[in-house]
Each structure stands twice: as structure tokens, then as C-alpha cells.
Amino acid sequence: MSSIPGTGSSNDARNPITKDAYNELHMEDFLKLMIAELQNQDPLNPMDNSELVGQISQMRTITATDKMTETLDSVLLGQNISSATNLIGAEIDAISDDQQKVTGIVERVSVADGQPKLHLDLNPKATVDDEAGEVEAGEYEYRIVWQNDKGESFAVDPLATTESKKLKVEEDGSSVLLSNLPETITTKQIFRRPAGTGDFHLVGQITDTKKSTFVDNTATDDLSNLVLSGTPQEIKPQRTFIVSLKNVGEIRPQGL
Known part of the structure; x- marks a missing residue:
């Protein structure tokens, strides 16, 4: 992610944001930069979720207001939903939420308990x-x-x-x-x-x-x-399996 002027360092896991640096920046500017980068990222090569989680954790450490926590959670959810919707039409190997080994095409995405869920409708x-x-x-x-x-x-x-x-x-x-x-x-x-x-x-x-x-x-x-x-x-039954992003193994994009 781009450096924020005035901090003297970049906002990533290798350069943690200090409280002194935080005092010199406006939170609104930070969020604008984060959201802009998420919107402009390559959908086939999105930001690593672990990097985003690390940045959000740093911000939570600095300011733990309810409003800020809600905003950061929304940013993370948006990133996860983007990753999930990019898998629609792709074939995946995964473990379903009911612990079944599944292979199939992702048909749609829903959100439950603040997390995106992949849906696979599969025939025997x-x-x-x-x-x-x-x-x-x-x-x-x-x-x-x-x-x-x-x-x-x-x-x-x-x-x-x-x-x-x-x-x-x-x-x-x-x-x-x-x-x-x-x-x-x-x-x-x-x-x-x-x-x-x-x-x-x-x-x-x-x-x-x-x-x-x-x-x-x-x-x-x-x-x-x-x-x-x-x-x-x-x-001729069709069984629907629900998969969390963290339980996706191999991904084969549509057409490959």
C-alpha cells in the first residue's frame, strides 16, 4: 500500500504504524487510500488478505473506537466479498462447512455472520x-x-x-x-x-x-x-455445499 505523507514509512506489516505517526495523519485520509487501492487492485491478483488483516489490526491497536472498528470491519468484509465473487464460475477443491470434501463450480456467494460463503450445487x-x-x-x-x-x-x-x-x-x-x-x-x-x-x-x-x-x-x-x-x-438429487474462503484449496479458473 502507498505511503501516507507525513508518516515517513509505508503502512504495511513490515513498517508498523506508531502512535506518534498516527497523530500526524488523518484517519479519513488513511481509509481513503486503503479503499482506493482495494478498488483499483487487479481482480485476478488481489491484495493478500493476511496483509490487509495486519494493517487493520495495527489501526485497531491505535484507535479502538466503535465507529473505527466498524469501518475497518467493513473494509475487510468488502475485500473478502471481492475475493469470493471472483471465484464464481471457477472450479475449486475445498472442505465444506459440514466437513465434506468437495470439488465443483462455485455458483453464487452469500454473506453469513459477517463472512462470505461460496455455494456449490453438485450432482452425485x-x-x-x-x-x-x-x-x-x-x-x-x-x-x-x-x-x-x-x-x-x-x-x-x-x-x-x-x-x-x-x-x-x-x-x-x-x-x-x-x-x-x-x-x-x-x-x-x-x-x-x-x-x-x-x-x-x-x-x-x-x-x-x-x-x-x-x-x-x-x-x-x-x-x-x-x-x-x-x-x-x-x-436425481442435487446437493448444495457451503464453503468458507479459508477452506478453499486448489482453484481452477473458468475456461482453463
């Missing part, structure tokens, strides 16, 4: 995972099945949105990640079969009804003898 999906496993090369179909409080069975096809409706595994010793699974009130059962043939055999289950992911690393010979019976009502 199945992908070959980086983790090694025992799944053989081939093509597979999956069903995730659960019951409601009336004992009625429902199912999700995590490949429903793909053109082929099946997952191709290229190599032996692979594993499959099922993600964005719906929140349920009972245990979710995971079934698998070779694409287009035979019964769906039980792979495993998710007892945590809020958990949205499952890794299948089971060889065909090790599948359970329990097969999917009946015809569960198949639905």
Missing part, C-alpha cells in the same frame, strides 16, 4: 480416483440406495449425468471415488456391477448419513453376496 458423480485399490480394469455401473422413515427405498445413479451412464476404469489396481452423495436419514448402501450385465452387488455402506463421499477399492471377487433386490425409486 463417480470418477476414477488417484488412490490405488483393487478394482479391475473394465466398465462399471453404481447405485447408492437408502430408505426413508417409511421404509421406502430410493436410489441414485452417480453416472446419470454422463453420456454413457457407465464408468470406464483403464487399469487394474484402481479405485473409484463416489462424491456429492445426498444427505439421508438412514445408512447409504453402495452397489456395483459390470456395465449392462448381472446383478448389483454390495460394495459397502456409509453409516454417517451426512457423509457425501465413498471410495470403492474392492476387487470383484471380494464383493458381498448381497445383491440389490426390488426396484428402488431412482431420483
Whole structure:
């Protein structure tokens, strides 16, 4: 950030503002300079939030009036909202506020408890995972099945949105990640079969009804003898995940 005339130093974490220097400057001028720099910054390379927080902390140390605290909080919130809105349309890897590992496109931004929140509306999906496993090369179909409080069975096809409706595994010793699974009130059962043939055999289950992911690393010979019976009502749920900025990992901008 630019130096403020009369202070003899720049207002950053390496040159803390002293009380003597503060007495020589007008707070209004400081805020005007800060806001102007935020407004003119490169949206694809914004100021590091840690730098901004450091500057605001210095100002709070010098003057702790309610009005000034409110003003500084507003500046920080504005910076965070700017960072969040720049992520709309980008694909991110993150941990959601309910502790789920998610990957998807940021659809919109909201503000809750004074902090911006990223919203991802995601369909269930199945992908070959980086983790090694025992799944053989081939093509597979999956069903995730659960019951409601009336004992009625429902199912999700995590490949429903793909053109082929099946997952191709290229190599032996692979594993499959099922993600964005719906929140349920009972245990979710995971079934698998070779694409287009035979019964769906039980792979495993998710007892945590809020958990949205499952890794299948089971060889065909090790599948359970329990097969999917009946015809569960198949639905196409979309689950909304809410993510805080601090929990965003990798970012892939739109179009890349």
C-alpha cells in the first residue's frame, strides 16, 4: 500500500504504524487510500488478505473506537466479498462447512455472520480416483440406495449425468471415488456391477448419513453376496455445499 505523507514509512506489516505517526495523519485520509487501492487492485491478483488483516489490526491497536472498528470491519468484509465473487464460475477443491470434501463450480456467494460463503450445487458423480485399490480394469455401473422413515427405498445413479451412464476404469489396481452423495436419514448402501450385465452387488455402506463421499477399492471377487433386490425409486438429487474462503484449496479458473 502507498505511503501516507507525513508518516515517513509505508503502512504495511513490515513498517508498523506508531502512535506518534498516527497523530500526524488523518484517519479519513488513511481509509481513503486503503479503499482506493482495494478498488483499483487487479481482480485476478488481489491484495493478500493476511496483509490487509495486519494493517487493520495495527489501526485497531491505535484507535479502538466503535465507529473505527466498524469501518475497518467493513473494509475487510468488502475485500473478502471481492475475493469470493471472483471465484464464481471457477472450479475449486475445498472442505465444506459440514466437513465434506468437495470439488465443483462455485455458483453464487452469500454473506453469513459477517463472512462470505461460496455455494456449490453438485450432482452425485463417480470418477476414477488417484488412490490405488483393487478394482479391475473394465466398465462399471453404481447405485447408492437408502430408505426413508417409511421404509421406502430410493436410489441414485452417480453416472446419470454422463453420456454413457457407465464408468470406464483403464487399469487394474484402481479405485473409484463416489462424491456429492445426498444427505439421508438412514445408512447409504453402495452397489456395483459390470456395465449392462448381472446383478448389483454390495460394495459397502456409509453409516454417517451426512457423509457425501465413498471410495470403492474392492476387487470383484471380494464383493458381498448381497445383491440389490426390488426396484428402488431412482431420483436425481442435487446437493448444495457451503464453503468458507479459508477452506478453499486448489482453484481452477473458468475456461482453463
